[in-house]
Amino acid sequence: MRLSARLSVAPAALVVALGLTAALPAEAQSRRAAAPVAAAELTRAAPATHRAVTFAAAPAAPSGTLVLPLSAASDLDARAATLSSDARAALAAGLKGADFGYGKRKSVSLYGLGGWDRVLVVGLGADASAADIQDAGAAAGRALGAQAGELTLLASGLSAEAASELATGLNLGEYRSDLYRTTGRDKPAPGAATVVADDASGASAVFAGRGRALVEAMTWARDISNEPANVVYPESFVARARAAFAGVPGVTIEVLDVPAMERLGMGSILGVGQGSPRPPRMLIVRYRGQNAPAEVFGAGPVALLGKGITFDSGGVSLKPGSGMGAMKMDMSGAAGVVGAVLALAKSAAPVDVVAVAALAENMPDGGAIRPGDVLTAMNGRTIEVISTDAEGRLVLADAMVYADTRLNAAAIVDVATLTGAISTALGSDYAGLFSRHDSLSDQLHAAGEASGERLWRLPLHPNYVTATSSPIADIKNAGEGGAGAGTGAHFIGYFARPETPWAHLDIANVDTSAANDVKPAGSTGWSVRLLERFVRDYRPVAREVGTGGS
Numbered sequence: 001m002r003l004s005a006r007l008s009v010a011p012a013a014l015v016v017a018l019g020l021t022a023a024l025p026a027e028a029q030s031r032r033a034a035a036p037v038a039a040a041e042l043t044r045a046a047p048a049t050h051r052a053v054t055f056a057a058a059p060a061a062p063s064g065t066l067v068l069p070l071s072a073a074s075d076l077d078a079r080a081a082t083l084s085s086d087a088r089a090a091l092a093a094g095l096k097g098a099d100f101g102y103g104k105r106k107s108v109s110l111y112g113l114g115g116w117d118r119v120l121v122v123g124l125g126a127d128a129s130a131a132d133i134q135d136a137g138a139a140a141g142r143a144l145g146a147q148a149g150e151l152t153l154l155a156s157g158l159s160a161e162a163a164s165e166l167a168t169g170l171n172l173g174e175y176r177s178d179l180y181r182t183t184g185r186d187k188p189a190p191g192a193a194t195v196v197a198d199d200a201s202g203a204s205a206v207f208a209g210r211g212r213a214l215v216e217a218m219t220w221a222r223d224i225s226n227e228p229a230n231v232v233y234p235e236s237f238v239a240r241a242r243a244a245f246a247g248v249p250g251v252t253i254e255v256l257d258v259p260a261m262e263r264l265g266m267g268s269i270l271g272v273g274q275g276s277p278r279p280p281r282m283l284i285v286r287y288r289g290q291n292a293p294a295e296v297f298g299a300g301p302v303a304l305l306g307k308g309i310t311f312d313s314g315g316v317s318l319k320p321g322s323g324m325g326a327m328k329m330d331m332s333g334a335a336g337v338v339g340a341v342l343a344l345a346k347s348a349a350p351v352d353v354v355a356v357a358a359l360a361e362n363m364p365d366g367g368a369i370r371p372g373d374v375l376t377a378m379n380g381r382t383i384e385v386i387s388t389d390a391e392g393r394l395v396l397a398d399a400m401v402y403a404d405t406r407l408n409a410a411a412i413v414d415v416a417t418l419t420g421a422i423s424t425a426l427g428s429d430y431a432g433l434f435s436r437h438d439s440l441s442d443q444l445h446a447a448g449e450a451s452g453e454r455l456w457r458l459p460l461h462p463n464y465v466t467a468t469s470s471p472i473a474d475i476k477n478a479g480e481g482g483a484g485a486g487t488g489a490h491f492i493g494y495f496a497r498p499e500t501p502w503a504h505l506d507i508a509n510v511d512t513s514a515a516n517d518v519k520p521a522g523s524t525g526w527s528v529r530l531l532e533r534f535v536r537d538y539r540p541v542a543r544e545v546g547t548g549g550s
């Protein structure tokens with residue numbers, strides 16, 4: 001469900017509803033009242049739609065569009081085993097005539113074969129993994145988003161899990177990012193989709209148990225990332241999270257407002273947020289599955305921390321104007337970690353996990369922090385601000401101390417669109433992974449391979465300590481030397497106790513992309529699938545001073 005309607009109350013009313021008016025300093029209240037948020041209240045996003053998917057052992061009579069996932073022409077007999085021999089012969093002849101390489105994420109349409117109006121052949125590539133099969137489904141969803149009529153997807157010869165991945169991909173591929181187009185937007189496709197699978201009831205159970213939740217969580221994360229910053233700011237992010245989790249069993253939500261963060265001494269995130277009329281928030285979403293095994297989660301939850309800068313202007317260290325609009329997505333880490341917990345909670349996964357979203361808007365203002373200012377984080381450590389544009393690590397410092405000391409997390413993974421340097425190092429093929437704990441790093445790497453959201457480990461060199469040393473405070477928020485992604489990771493890790501298993505994911509190079517075969521332009525929803533897989537497969541990591549990564 002889209003939530004703009006929920007936010008249609010006047011801003012002042014929203015503040016009252018959240019019980020915050022009395023808590024805001026008078027100055028903040030007056031600035032808030034003057035904030036031009038009214039225009040955003042007139043903004044209404046279009047609702048997300050997905051085809052309803054069902055599973056069957058055999059197709060109905062040919063009608064509408066057939067989706068045929070193949071690694072090679074020789075797969076046809078197995079995949080199309082439920083069609084008539086005449087239909088198979090027609091498809092074989094059609095495939096022979098098509099110049100198609102069966103590559104991953106590629107598709108080709110054939111028309112009028114075997115009684116079907118259209119046959120969409122999607123490539124699986126050789127040795128297709130679960131992620132490749134999901135991608136094939138997404139390529140179909142993307143190609144057929146506006147296609148009217150019934151869809152039939154053939155998954156014969158594939159496992160129940162693979163058939164569910166195909167359905168999950170179909171729904172993910174239907175995602176649209178043109179949330180606010182009022183003209184030229186195609187009508188949503190009306191037809192339903194049927195996946196033909198050998199074990200139809202098994203596939204249906206896997207999809208209902210996990211796939212559908214993943215689609216809902218990915219849609220939530222992509223939507224909130226694609227939304228502009230006049231719609232999504234710390235308080236509205238919280239409101240949307242509350243709505244998404246409403247009624248989901250096992251979930252508790254806690255929100256720290258400014259006075260609560262002041263009481264806890266979270267001077268780092270409060271410093272970042274003080275230049276904006278929209279105050280910061282720390283959102284904590286805990287999900288405890290009923291059957292979470294004590295031998296895995298007895299020591300505490302897995303904590304996922306997300307950088308949630310709802311707009312990053314750079315602050316007083318103002319960014320260049322070109323491309324600044326993309327900084328509405330500087331909250332993609334927060335969207336990813338909350339989305340991962342949403343996927344786990346909605347599928348009743350047997351895990352204990354908590355997402356901590358560190359939400360703030362980074363704006364230049366007479367009241368904003370300056371370069372040279374010193375902030376004090378929740379653990380009492382002091383930070384010299386070199387650049388107000390290195391704010392992600394500042395909000396995560398307090399989130400880290402909170403997760404480590406208040407939530408007693410057994411392991412902590414933070415996710416952040418942290419540095420431009422990560423793009424230079426890794427392009428957009430891998431996100432950056434930093435950790436002192438090899439076992440945690442290995443588990444994240446494996447989850448990346450399984451989910452298709454892949455990671456490459458980078459070093460935490462001891463020199464980063466010197467690079468971030470400050471003459472006036474305990475640490476400074478921008479390092480010297482060229483290892484920008486590494487010094488950023490070191491800064492965040494400085495706020496975790498050395499024995500706490502911790503990893504940092506820098507996703508600044510993968511959180512958004514141009515349109516491609518599986519998605520439209522905009523948010524990738526990156527880290528939802530990775531972290532959902534990671535937490536499901538999580539094994540306890542020893543609590544000892546980590547020595548890996550350098």
Ligand SMILES: [Zn+2]
Nearest residue numbers: 312389390391
């Ligand atoms: Zn920044």
